[in-house]
Amino acid sequence: MKALAKTKAEPGIWMIEAPVPEVSHNDVLIKIHRTSICGTDLHIYQWDEWAQKTVPVPMITGHEYSGEIVELGEGVEGFAVGDRVSGEGHVTCGYCRNCRAGLRHLCRNSIGVGVNRQGAFAEYMTLPAYNLFKLPDEVSYDLAAIFDPFGNAVHTALAFDLVGEDVLITGAGPIGIMAAAVARHVGARHIVITDINDERLDIARRMGVTRGVNVARESLVDVMAELDMSEGFDVALEMSGVASAINEMLEAINHGGKVAMLGIPPGEMPIDWSRVIFKGLTIRGIYGREMFETWYKMASLIQSGLNLEPIITHHFAADDFEKAFALMQEGSTGKVVLNWD
Numbered sequence: 199m200k201a202l203a204k205t206k207a208e209p210g211i212w213m214i215e216a217p218v219p220e221v222s223h224n225d226v227l228i229k230i231h232r233t234s235i236c237g238t239d240l241h242i243y244q245w246d247e248w249a250q251k252t253v254p255v256p257m258i259t260g261h262e263y264s265g266e267i268v269e270l271g272e273g274v275e276g277f278a279v280g281d282r283v284s285g286e287g288h289v290t291c292g293y294c295r296n297c298r299a300g301l302r303h304l305c306r307n308s309i310g311v312g313v314n315r316q317g318a319f320a321e322y323m324t325l326p327a328y329n330l331f332k333l334p335d336e337v338s339y340d341l342a343a344i345f346d347p348f349g350n351a352v353h354t355a356l357a358f359d360l361v362g363e364d365v366l367i368t369g370a371g372p373i374g375i376m377a378a379a380v381a382r383h384v385g386a387r388h389i390v391i392t393d394i395n396d397e398r399l400d401i402a403r404r405m406g407v408t409r410g411v412n413v414a415r416e417s418l419v420d421v422m423a424e425l426d427m428s429e430g431f432d433v434a435l436e437m438s439g440v441a442s443a444i445n446e447m448l449e450a451i452n453h454g455g456k457v458a459m460l461g462i463p464p465g466e467m468p469i470d471w472s473r474v475i476f477k478g479l480t481i482r483g484i485y486g487r488e489m490f491e492t493w494y495k496m497a498s499l500i501q502s503g504l505n506l507e508p509i510i511t512h513h514f515a516a517d518d519f520e521k522a523f524a525l526m527q528e529g530s531t532g533k534v535v536l537n538w539d
């Protein structure tokens with residue numbers, strides 16, 4: 199089969215011929231139809247410090263995917279050949295305390311698809327059946343290929359009640375934009391999103407934000423005055439990982455505000471802790487998606503009319519992966535989808 203793999207410990211990724219993986223006990227074999235490129239895949243491509251210490255070579259990359267089951271391993275129940283699926287990219291241990299409590303997203307031993315085990319940028323992939331999510335008919339393969347980052351957005355956006363609230367989202371990357379769309383769908387009032395990239399803010403506007411703010415040119419405080427928001431935001435979703443964005447957010451949030459943090463800062467990051475204390479803020483870190491509550495919520499959001507289509511801005515055949523990676527690298531796209539059919 200064709201697969202996109204890290205075969206050398208140096209920048210780049212290469213299309214290789216690899217054996218179709220064998221299906222063991224409790225696993226399924228998936229014929230991959232679509233994949234999508236994540237920031238993590240860019241780190242692996244660039245072979246940065248994180249990738250060098252995390253990813254063993256050779257490794258088939260990719261963890262955002264959709265496809266159909268073509269073979270069931272021994273002992274698999276609840277799935278059938280032909281089922282349309284996407285699935286969770288964290289393979290959890292099942293024996294740690296959190297796993298045993300049903301809090302699999304907090305597993306301390308989780309293994310990453312396309313990071314620590316062979317990934318989805320391939321014609322076929324095996325995965326424990328436990329990790330799969332069966333797709334309702336309303337969810338296309340294109341859309342299902344972005345369920346992993348959509349799950350990050352849903353997990354973060356639903357961390358706190360947004361009904362009737364004013365919501366600040368810092369960072370209009372694909373995940374920030376999808377979180378904005380979810381906030382709109384579930385009934386937030388003002389949704390303000392910040393970025394330094396106008397193209398991304400345009401996509402966010404198309405997906406229903408009240409106001410996109412280019413913080414390189416405009417001040418958030420002015421925008422709050424414009425929207426008659428004298429007291430500040432009720433909830434903030436941090437989706438940039440950038441220190442200045444986080445400090446702006448701490449300034450703009452109201453006393454008693456709630457903050458969900460998804461963006462990953464590149465290293466240690468100083469913030470003004472006195473703001474957290476004097477404002478009595480609640481801060482919650484968000485990792486991955488809840489298994490599988492977030493997945494059910496994602497499907498239901500789509501089935502109840504949430505339109506995510508504008509966030510997929512580019513499609514490529516898998517063979518054109520170099521073009522797709524180069525475009526992602528520029529940082530002005532929404533999600534970029536690769537077709538493996």
Ligand code: NAD
Pocket residue numbers: 237347350368369370371372373374392393394395398413437438439440442443459460461462463484485486
């Ligand atoms: P992304 O890098 O595409 O988006 C980040 C956005 O922040 C970019 O559009 C960038 O222009 C913007 N930005 C830069 N400086 C800014 C500033 N001063 N103010 C506001 N915005 C600014 O990433 P993404 O794929 O949308 O993911 C969002 C974040 O979530 C990333 O930090 C990513 O690493 C992280 N992430 C976390 C998890 C998790 O489980 N916690 C999972 C996936 C991604």
Ligand code: ZN
Pocket residue numbers: 290291292293294295296297304305306307308
């Ligand atoms: Zn575990």
